[in-house]
Amino acid sequence: MAEETSLFESTSVSERLAAEALIVDVDGFEGPLDLLLTLSRMQKVDLRRISVLALAEQYLRFVEEAKALRIELAADYLVMAAWLAFLKSRLLLPPEPGEEGPSAEDLAAHLAFQLERLAAMREAAASLMARDQLGRNFFARGLEEQVEKVRSVRYSASLLELIQAYARIRTRDEFRPYAFDRKDIFTMEEALERIRGMIGFAGDWTALTHYMPEGWGREPARRRSATAATFAASLELAKQGQIEIRQSETFAPITIRARTTPRVPAPRES
């Protein structure tokens, strides 16, 4: 930036050279405002006292020259040219009475402000970059020590979880998916055989529980199966007319005895 400005601050020869350089390097400008700032430095005055009218004329001349050299200018340069031409005419002519909108002076002042602000920001950027910088002028600790994370795991469990876990174990059988477990099943065929085999020796009324298979009374599942099979077998035998069933009242023990004169011949005897 400093080099650029110095170009315009010397003799008229270098000024002319610079003007040519401007045209050739038009792509080197960051838009119309940048160009305007560069042009404004040619006035060699404080940006606050810059003649916006002169600047507008400079800019318009630049655009004309560029056109003469058939340099294609980006649209924004032309938009700025149009606006500056407008501003120039407003600055030169006395304001029309009753005219709306901001005055030409206000617009010119704002343009000067924009230029000054841009220049200020560029200076600020330069002084920022001129500062001592980390890793260039001053340095951070080279041998960084990692802060070691000491991970300690704390396990948690609630009383409810504990109790539920226990309940889950103890009642696991209840939740077991249904599977036909031969081991604990006393079939009706087995029960029929057992009753048939025993009934002849029983004589009078005997409780049905006496016909339960041995060793099946302890475990609930086995007892249930044996009970059901024995009961069903007794009904089957009664239906076949081989036995008689009696129950004195609801929930009273069921007793059976062999039918002395079968109504229907037993399958075996037929």
Place this chain on the structure above:
Amino acid sequence: MSESRYDPNEKSLFDAPPLAEQERMVEAILFASAEPVSLREMADRMPHGSDAAEALAYLRRRYEGRGVHLVQVGDAWAFRTAPDLGFLMQKDVVELRKLSRAAIETLAIIAYHQPVTRAEIEEIRGVAVSRGTIDQLLEMEWVRLGRRRMTPGRPVTFIVTPTFLDHFGLESARDLPGLKELRAAGLLDNRPMPGAEEEEGDMVGQSELFEEE
């Protein structure tokens, strides 16, 4: 600041900087370096005529008893955190994790059946109990070894600890609710199989149909 700036390119033109200045230099070099720096390397970097060894000796004394020390690593030197402050380089991160299902079941069995042997736990759970599960519970100090069982092999038993009782807010393991209470309280997420409700209702009735042997 500019008056204390040394240009290494001009080193031969000037006398060596004062020792205090050299000490500052050694300090900065050692601080910024990612690796321990040898005396030779320090000397190479410092203005001509500097005595890195002497500056280092002064610097070393300056850091005695400080939060960082100047230590020798091979033939090089580096700043290191004072050994007694090592704990500052650690950040305790407590991670809260749920106890695994195996662990909580094992714990529950120990709590309900203590003192209980490993074989008994396995029998109740129906699966083998991994060494790690019991170790974890021991480590958490929720269970500990009880007396050995006076049976063949004299197996160890496990019991729960006061820490366990404390954690679960129990006065003793006997305070743990029984299965019946759990069921009454609806804590058993009982998804009964068809007919399972009859177990305690109908089944009782049914078993009464038959005389108990």
Place this chain on the structure above:
Amino acid sequence: MSESRYDPNEKSLFDAPPLAEQERMVEAILFASAEPVSLREMADRMPHGSDAAEALAYLRRRYEGRGVHLVQVGDAWAFRTAPDLGFLMQKDVVELRKLSRAAIETLAIIAYHQPVTRAEIEEIRGVAVSRGTIDQLLEMEWVRLGRRRMTPGRPVTFIVTPTFLDHFGLESARDLPGLKELRAAGLLDNRPMPGAEEEEGDMVGQSELFEEE
């Protein structure tokens, strides 16, 4: 040394360590970290009851004029080598990514005008800000998104980061060079174009007129 050992696990059982000891701790913590460490983080790592701020004040004084300095970066602190000794560390210089002129100007505008919207940056520079320019600054973690502006469209704003402050050796953005003068001259004002009704709308319009360079 053993009597000065603090076990962080027992921190609640003891009074805070003596201030000299706290100073050593802050020293060790800051020495170990290349990044600035906030007072809060120091306090978190130090034994219960420690006063990191006070210890830090003592430590700062101790390092005045040394080869390394204690510098403030935002609300955090770090040791940095004294700027006048930078020449000793030429070996450690990290080649910084070359920033374009557009990026440098954009950075300066963000620093001096923050929080600032993209439209405002474009208004000041007179050209559109390319996406890549801001991305680069974001990536370097020199700028970050600030709060959205409560104007139509709720545009995002950009602000500088502690990393930026650290890099340029600034305690805070208030310490930017020439900030006061610029403000006094009204050059940090957001002065709308005369006659512009809707500030934001006008700016967006203007930036759209200008092509990306």
